[in-house]
Amino acid sequence: MSxxxxxxxxxxxxxxxxxDVIKTVASVRNLDPLDLPPLTDTVNPDALExxxxxxxxxxxxxxxxxxFTYAECAxxxxxxxxxxxxxxxxxxxxxx
Numbered sequence: 001m002s003x004x005x006x007x008x009x010x011x012x013x014x015x016x017x018x019x020d021v022i023k024t025v026a027s028v029r030n031l032d033p034l035d036l037p038p039l040t041d042t043v044n045p046d047a048l049e050x051x052x053x054x055x056x057x058x059x060x061x062x063x064x065x066x067x068f069t070y071a072e073c074a075x076x077x078x079x080x081x082x083x084x085x086x087x088x089x090x091x092x093x094x095x096x
Contacts, residue, residue: 013081016049017048017049017077017081018039018040018045018048018049020081020083021039021048021077021083022036024075024083024085025071025085028073028087029071029072031071036070039070042070043068043070048077051066052077064078064079065078072087072089073085073086073088074086074088
């Protein structure tokens, strides 16, 4: 995937990988996070949070990743909590 691998600045990171995904997708799509659909309609929030522990706590598999489609984007969350986002449509809604 030739995605935009986004790393939130320390000031923007939260203890919730769900919020970090929402912020990153909103940034890549140039949208307000409140304009995105609920992430919980796409992934199981408890499972995602248990896989990607907050900084300072051990992540079960730091070399692993989870990928899914959310808000017209391909999203990959890596074990180091970095997030890759590739829009699947352009700003007019046309598939890429």
